[in-house]
Amino acid sequence: MDLDLIGKTALVTGASRGIGLAVAQALTEEGVRVVGAARTVGPELEKASVAAISADLSTAEGARTVVEAALAELGGLDILVNNVGGGDADALDLGGFLDIDDDQIRKMFDLNFFSAVTTTRAALPSLLERRGAVVNISSINARWPGTGPIGYSQAKAALSSFGKHLSDEFGPRGVRINTVSPGVVGSPLWRGATGFGAKVAAQQGLSLEDLLRVIPEQFGITSGRITEPEEVAALVTFLVSERAGNIIGAEHIIDGGSIKTI
Numbered sequence: 001m002d003l004d005l006i007g008k009t010a011l012v013t014g015a016s017r018g019i020g021l022a023v024a025q026a027l028t029e030e031g032v033r034v035v036g037a038a039r040t041v042g043p044e045l046e047k048a049s050v051a052a053i054s055a056d057l058s059t060a061e062g063a064r065t066v067v068e069a070a071l072a073e074l075g076g077l078d079i080l081v082n083n084v085g086g087g088d089a090d091a092l093d094l095g096g097f098l099d100i101d102d103d104q105i106r107k108m109f110d111l112n113f114f115s116a117v118t119t120t121r122a123a124l125p126s127l128l129e130r131r132g133a134v135v136n137i138s139s140i141n142a143r144w145p146g147t148g149p150i151g152y153s154q155a156k157a158a159l160s161s162f163g164k165h166l167s168d169e170f171g172p173r174g175v176r177i178n179t180v181s182p183g184v185v186g187s188p189l190w191r192g193a194t195g196f197g198a199k200v201a202a203q204q205g206l207s208l209e210d211l212l213r214v215i216p217e218q219f220g221i222t223s224g225r226i227t228e229p230e231e232v233a234a235l236v237t238f239l240v241s242e243r244a245g246n247i248i249g250a251e252h253i254i255d256g257g258s259i260k261t262i
Helices: 020-027 043-047 059-074 102-130 152-173 195-205 208-218 228-239
Strands: 009-013 033-038 051-054 079-082 133-137 176-182 251-254
Touching: 009 020, 009 059, 009 102, 020 033, 020 043, 020 079, 020 228, 033 059, 051 059, 059 102, 079 102, 079 195, 102 133, 102 152, 133 152, 133 228, 152 176, 176 228, 195 208, 228 251
Parallel strands: 009 033, 009 079, 033 051, 079 133, 133 176, 176 251
Antiparallel strands: none
């Protein structure tokens, strides 16, 4: 299927690895001029983008700087993918509400919610001019508030709600805004030796390999396997194309069947 994306421009946040890198690569393969932003820029991102920007997107200054740099490099934005999220595994406390301090919750919201608020606000004038598209990468944790580190699920729920509001406000003005909510994805976040998956494994008294083996059962994944970053990227690439021109304000779950409710 020809997605007719050749010559379009895009900013992808959190693009150095996992879903973000896969999205940058997929868009580039479709002929999109991509600017990728991440705290740490590696050779893979440099190859998958016309410019790679190092910035801390959990800060308002960092998020605004990224958009300004993307606009300067590209001359305007057709596509914004708010992917940055998660958090540093070594700084996350997996305990209950009374075991953590307010600072962890603030950091979760700064990275997983407010980063998207700031980048979207800065990018909207150009997106409105070009009748562009935004995809926010949320999580099925938004529907499972009792799972994950305190603050993460709540921030992702806010992000999903934020996208719904934006689509209603700016959809009539030509900007399509949608949400993609993955389940467990085989990114370094889960597969990396020092990632979040390794921390969860240690908490459960398992090796990382054993945890990855039992995750499909623990999460009730109907397909029997976790999702790959490239699968999420393929969905995002379709959503930002005109082939999805009447998909507006929708949440698209890609979790292998973990969510059982309607």
